[in-house]
Amino acid sequence: MSSDWFTRKKPAQLERRIEFSDYQQTRDFLERAAELAESEGYYPDMGFGRTYVSITLCPKDDKGEVNEDMRRYAGLLDELVLAARPEGRTVD
């Protein structure tokens, strides 16, 4: 999991906002994230506009703490950001 994630304790969640350079990148990322959600069976809350996506990961049991499952999922999303935004990490 990259350092771009903010760990909130109450409520327990991981949050990241990603900026993209255009809508095509945003859609590309959302598409990849949707495939990940289906393969993992976990569907984060996401918000987006033309050039941003914000993601919130919550514990599956809804009352737990930020756990290793969430950090692993966050790491998978980080990889999708790099794939959708090939110019690198520096846009954030």
Next chain:
Amino acid sequence: MSSDWFTRKKPAQLERRIEFSDYQQTRDFLERAAELAESEGYYPDMGFGRTYVSITLCPKDDKGEVNEDMRRYAGLLDELVLAARPEGRTVD
């Protein structure tokens, strides 16, 4: 524009939350909404999880009032809801 939209005055925006019966419907709607956004050149703020999408439409000039352009766009989104959720309007 259907009566499912909430008109907020400050800040001026139209808001609607739509429930879907499964993730496939949610993705289907988001895909249609993305195509609408590209064809209209206007990209609403959206939030979504597995079985919901929430939409916020703002005036293009960012300080205006809720206007006919926004209501027209809302009506186009209403049509996409019906297309993605063929079982009807009663899920909301």
